[in-house]
Structure formats: structure tokens, C-alpha cells
Amino acid sequence: MSYRIALIKGDGIGPEIVDEAVKVLNRIAEVYGHQFEYERVLMGGESIDACGIPLTDEAIAACKASDCVLMGSIGGNTSTSPWYKLEPSLRPEAGLLKLRKSLGLFANIRPAYLYDELKSACPIKDEIIGSQGFDMVIMRELTGGLYFGARQTTVENGLVTATDTLTYNEAEIRRIAIKAFDIAMKRRKNVVSVDKANVLDSSRLWRKIVEEVAADYPEVTWSHMLVDNCAMQLVKNPGQFDVILTENMFGDILSDEASEITGSIGMLSSASLNETSFGLYEPSHGSAPDIAGTDQANPIATILSAAMMLRYSLNLDAEADAIEAAVKAVLSKGLRTVDIMSEGCTQLGCKAMGDAIAAEISK
Numbered sequence: 001m002s003y004r005i006a007l008i009k010g011d012g013i014g015p016e017i018v019d020e021a022v023k024v025l026n027r028i029a030e031v032y033g034h035q036f037e038y039e040r041v042l043m044g045g046e047s048i049d050a051c052g053i054p055l056t057d058e059a060i061a062a063c064k065a066s067d068c069v070l071m072g073s074i075g076g077n078t079s080t081s082p083w084y085k086l087e088p089s090l091r092p093e094a095g096l097l098k099l100r101k102s103l104g105l106f107a108n109i110r111p112a113y114l115y116d117e118l119k120s121a122c123p124i125k126d127e128i129i130g131s132q133g134f135d136m137v138i139m140r141e142l143t144g145g146l147y148f149g150a151r152q153t154t155v156e157n158g159l160v161t162a163t164d165t166l167t168y169n170e171a172e173i174r175r176i177a178i179k180a181f182d183i184a185m186k187r188r189k190n191v192v193s194v195d196k197a198n199v200l201d202s203s204r205l206w207r208k209i210v211e212e213v214a215a216d217y218p219e220v221t222w223s224h225m226l227v228d229n230c231a232m233q234l235v236k237n238p239g240q241f242d243v244i245l246t247e248n249m250f251g252d253i254l255s256d257e258a259s260e261i262t263g264s265i266g267m268l269s270s271a272s273l274n275e276t277s278f279g280l281y282e283p284s285h286g287s288a289p290d291i292a293g294t295d296q297a298n299p300i301a302t303i304l305s306a307a308m309m310l311r312y313s314l315n316l317d318a319e320a321d322a323i324e325a326a327v328k329a330v331l332s333k334g335l336r337t338v339d340i341m342s343e344g345c346t347q348l349g350c351k352a353m354g355d356a357i358a359a360e361i362s363k
């Protein structure tokens with residue numbers, strides 16, 4: 001089969017890590033007899049430098065004409081890069097927000113998985129983690145809520161007041177809840193829906209709609225949890241979670257907390273999906289300008305994002321499994337990039353890690 005993939009390499013370590021993901025995808029194509037065609041698309045700092053804006057209409061059109069988008073990361077050093085002297089709508093991140101909106105990417109999936117081989121990097125005590133570790137996904141609503149509601153700053157009698165608005169309608173809640181329950185069906189069939197229903201009207205509507213959606217999934221066990229309790233439970237008993245479903249801002253905060261307890265930001269993938277199977281896949285970390293160009297970046301988060309892309313957008317489950325198995329095989333051989341290095345292991349650079357993973361791919 002032939003597939004068209006839009007490639008946004010981006011800034012900082014972006015080009016280095018995307019090149020390694022492409023190396024692994026090309027090996028998949030060779031072993032499984034597929035054809036991947038790549039269309040280079042500019043976004044973020046590299047688009048500002050080339051076109052004066054962080055995302056052009058042509059770039060959006062090129063993404064729409066593809067089956068899916070694989071991205072590295074965008075942005076530079078926010079204190080020193082000239083990109084951050086521009087007005088906010090012209091900065092690198094504005095390109096990503098515009099792309100998410102243009103492609104209707106409302107569902108953000110971030111897995112947080114503790115690899116046995118990396119347990120020593122987890123900041124939580126062994127007796128809490130137990131022998132099972134944890135394996136969860138956070139399903140975050142991405143295009144509504146506080147980050148997209150009306151906002152204003154007013155001055156009255158010399159007193160400055162800033163207002164942000166948290167709005168959700170029932171259709172926005174229903175579509176993300178359906179995605180979460182669908183994903184739970186492919187996993188351990190449990191959903192915890194997180195809100196602040198003891199205070200917020202939007203959360204009370206969230207609860208009502210989640211309950212309606214849950215009724216269509218009799219095989220999935222589910223419960224509601226308040227967001228403050230969830231933040232606590234993530235460090236007290238992370239193994240209890242399978243799928244966490246939540247709105248935009250709560251998901252932003254909880255997914256960072258969940259990634260931190262895996263102890264390895266360079267390992268965490270993410271997917272942002274629309275109502276069809278189209279999606280944008282990227283590592284959870286940023287462009288790490290401090291190590292760009294030094295061959296020290298860990299490419300695994302991007303390689304695992306490519307695996308998610310095969311699974312969720314291209315429906316190639318066996319090929320996605322093969323990438324995930326190759327990553328595990330490399331880790332169990334003691335091969336590590338510097339960010340996850342521990343005693344007795346062998347340190348590799350970004351390119352050599354990509355080579356090692358590609359070499360493990362087999363049917």
C-alpha cells in the first residue's frame with residue numbers, strides 16, 4: 001500500500017529526531033512491502049525564517065492533502081531567539097495552534113508508560129509503583145475550553161481585571177468522550193473522566209454527556225474523578241488508570257504530571273486526531289534548543305509517535321507493534337541515549353539509536 005505523510009521537521013532537535021523516525025518508517029516499508037511518500041512542510045521558526053509567518057496556507061493545504069502528519073517540534077530558546085521578539089500571532093507556537101484548529105484536531109492522546117528497563121528513572125518509590133508499573137493514556141480535549149474561550153483585560157477606576165472564559169457545548173464533549181471510550185475498547189476497557197463538577201457548570205455538563213456516551217459502551221467500566229483528586233492519585237497509585245478523559249486545561253496539566261512520573265521526557269509520544277482517522281503525531285517534548293545539533297537527542301518519542309501514526313491513522317497495527325517491540329528490544333539490550341543513561345548501559349547518539357531500532361524491525 002502507498003501512504004502520503006506530511007513531515008514537519010521543525011526547529012531545534014526537530015530535524016534530527018524526525019530523520020530517525022523516517023529511518024524506522026522506511027525499514028517498516030521495506031519489511032512489510034509498503035510505500036511511504038513524504039511531503040516536507042514548514043512550520044514554526046523555520047517557516048518564519050523562510051516565509052515570514054509560522055504557518056502558510058500552502059502548508060495547511062499540504063497537510064490536508066496527506067493521510068497524516070508527523071512532526072518533530074517547533075520553537076527556539078524563548079529568552080534569546082529573535083522569533084520571540086515578534087508579536088504573539090507571529091511566533092512559532094501560533095503556527096501549531098493554527099494547524100490544530102485548521103485540521104480540526106480536537107482529541108489529544110498522550111500515553112504514559114513505565115518501561116521496566118527505565119524504572120530507576122521513575123521518581124515514585126518502588127513500593128508504590130509495584131511490579132506492574134503503569135500504562136495509561138490521557139485523552140485531552142484540544143480545541144475548546146479555557147484556552148479558546150473569549151478573553152479580555154479591562155481597566156475600571158484604575159483597577160486592571162483579566163477574564164478568561166471556559167466554554168464547552170455538548171457536541172464538543174460527546175465527540176471526545178466517544179474517542180476515549182473507543183480507545184478504552186482497544187485497551188483494558190476502563191475510563192476515568194476527570195472534571196471539577198463540584199464547582200464548574202461546564203464540568204456538570206461534561207459529566208452528563210460522559211454518562212450518556214458511557215451507556216453505549218457496556219463493556220467499559222468507568223467513573224468520574226475530581227481533577228484535584230486525580231492529580232494526587234497519579235502519584236499515589238498511577239497503576240489504577242487505563243484511559244483518563246478530560247478537558248483542555250486539566251489535560252494539559254495532568255498529562256505533564258503523568259509524563260514526569262515516567263522519568264523520561266524523551267520517550268513520550270502523542271497523537272492529535274480529528275473526527276476521521278486523520279491525525280498529527282509528535283513527541284510530547286519541545287525542540288530542546290540546548291542540545292540541538294549535538295546528536296544527543298533521544299529520538300524514541302518521535303519513533304513511538306510514528307508507531308501511533310501507523311496504528312491510528314493508517315490502520316497498520318502489526319507494523320506499529322513491530323516498532324514498539326523494536327524499542328523495547330533496544331532498551332533491554334542496555335542501549336540508551338544520554339537522557340535515560342544508567343550504570344552498566346551503552347550510550348548512543350541520536351543517529352545510532354535510530355539505526356539500532358531500525359535494525360530490530362522484523363515481521
Ligand code: NAD
Nearest residue numbers: 073074075076077266285286287288289290291297298339
Ligand atoms: P523542551 O522539552 O524542549 O526541553 C526541556 C528539557 O528536556 C531540556 O533540557 C532538553 O534538552 C530536554 N529534552 C527535551 N527533549 C529531549 C529529547 N528528545 N532528548 C533528550 N533531551 C530532551 O522544553 P523547553 O526547553 O521548555 O522548550 C524549548 C522550546 O520548545 C520552546 O520554544 C518551547 O516553546 C518549545 N516547545 C514546543 C513544543 C511543540 O513543538 N509541540 C512543545 C513544548 C515546547
